Amino acid sequence: MKVAVVGATGLVGTKMLQVLAERNFPVTELVPVASERSVGKEVEFKGKKYKVVSMVDGIAAKPAVAIFSAGGSTSLEWAPKFAEAGITVIDNSSAWRMDPTKPLVVPEINADVLTKNDKIIANPNCSTIQMVVALNPLHKKYKAKRIVVSTYQSVTGTGKKAVDQMMGERDKAVKGANGEYPMAYKYQIDLNVIPQIDVFLDNGYTKEEMKMVNETKKIMRDDSIRVTSTTVRIPVMGGHSEAVNIEFEKDYDLGELKSLLQSAPGVIVVDDPATQQYPMPMDAHEKDEVFVGRLRRDETQPNTLNMWVVSDNLRKGAATNAIQIAEYLMQKGLL
16 A cells, blocks of 8 residues: 655654554555755665655645644645545644544544545644543443543643753753753753643643633534643653543542553553552553553542543554554545
8 A cells, every 4th residue: 555644744744654664554655745945865764865855746646544643734735635536535733633624533432533535634733642442441331521630741742842941951951061952841841840731722721721611522423521631741751641530420449440441442541559560651662562550440520430541642542543544444444
């Protein structure tokens, strides 16, 4: 199958190439696409070098599927052009997620919404993906009423510039070095936390926080779930973490609830307080699963659970989820 990766030189695009190779996706020809300034550069895939081409040349190559990670404005402009050429687009930006005509898909939950006519498919926000993968088996059994989530998000979610800022600040603190480094954030990120991800909206929430609210309802196909979110950037790499408080309509047995999570696709339970076992970003790094732990009853109100959810935001939160969508389309004969 001929596959295009749009934004192939970026942090997520590079991860997409890695995951395509690891999962042995049947790529017969790779078409790496990027902005004009990257055209002619080389990327490596399965030991071979491929030259980056322009958007126009990417369309002309007629891939069966184009996996986009090139930013919202690029997706808005170019995804429809790829789609018009009969190419199925799986888009990692926020551009199409809340468009009612475009499916927003986490394969473990709602891949069944996909049809052959869906030429632009949205990949959800990284922090939303990991939460709903853990939430889905519990919602099916106990019916989630309200979710309060606070996130602890890796600098890799911002991109290479943010990683360079944090490592530059760390070098300066440790070595006294005065090397130049970019500022992806308004403030220092090393030895700090920044309680803002994306821009503030009129309601006082950030765009990232409202993504979690709105995308959760769309993926779960349930507008009655109430979600409130606080999203925070922290100086780690490897994955995002979330403290999730869920109020259910029905009461639950904690042992049964844990068993539901243990048997859920894409979930690994790491939950043994006696031996201090719980998920951490360094454990999730370079893994595709969503890790869940610190499972405990909220003692302040009935039918309510606290849990801790961790996942590699570049993999399940972006590249892996997109490629799992492509795998599903291929398996169902929809490509």
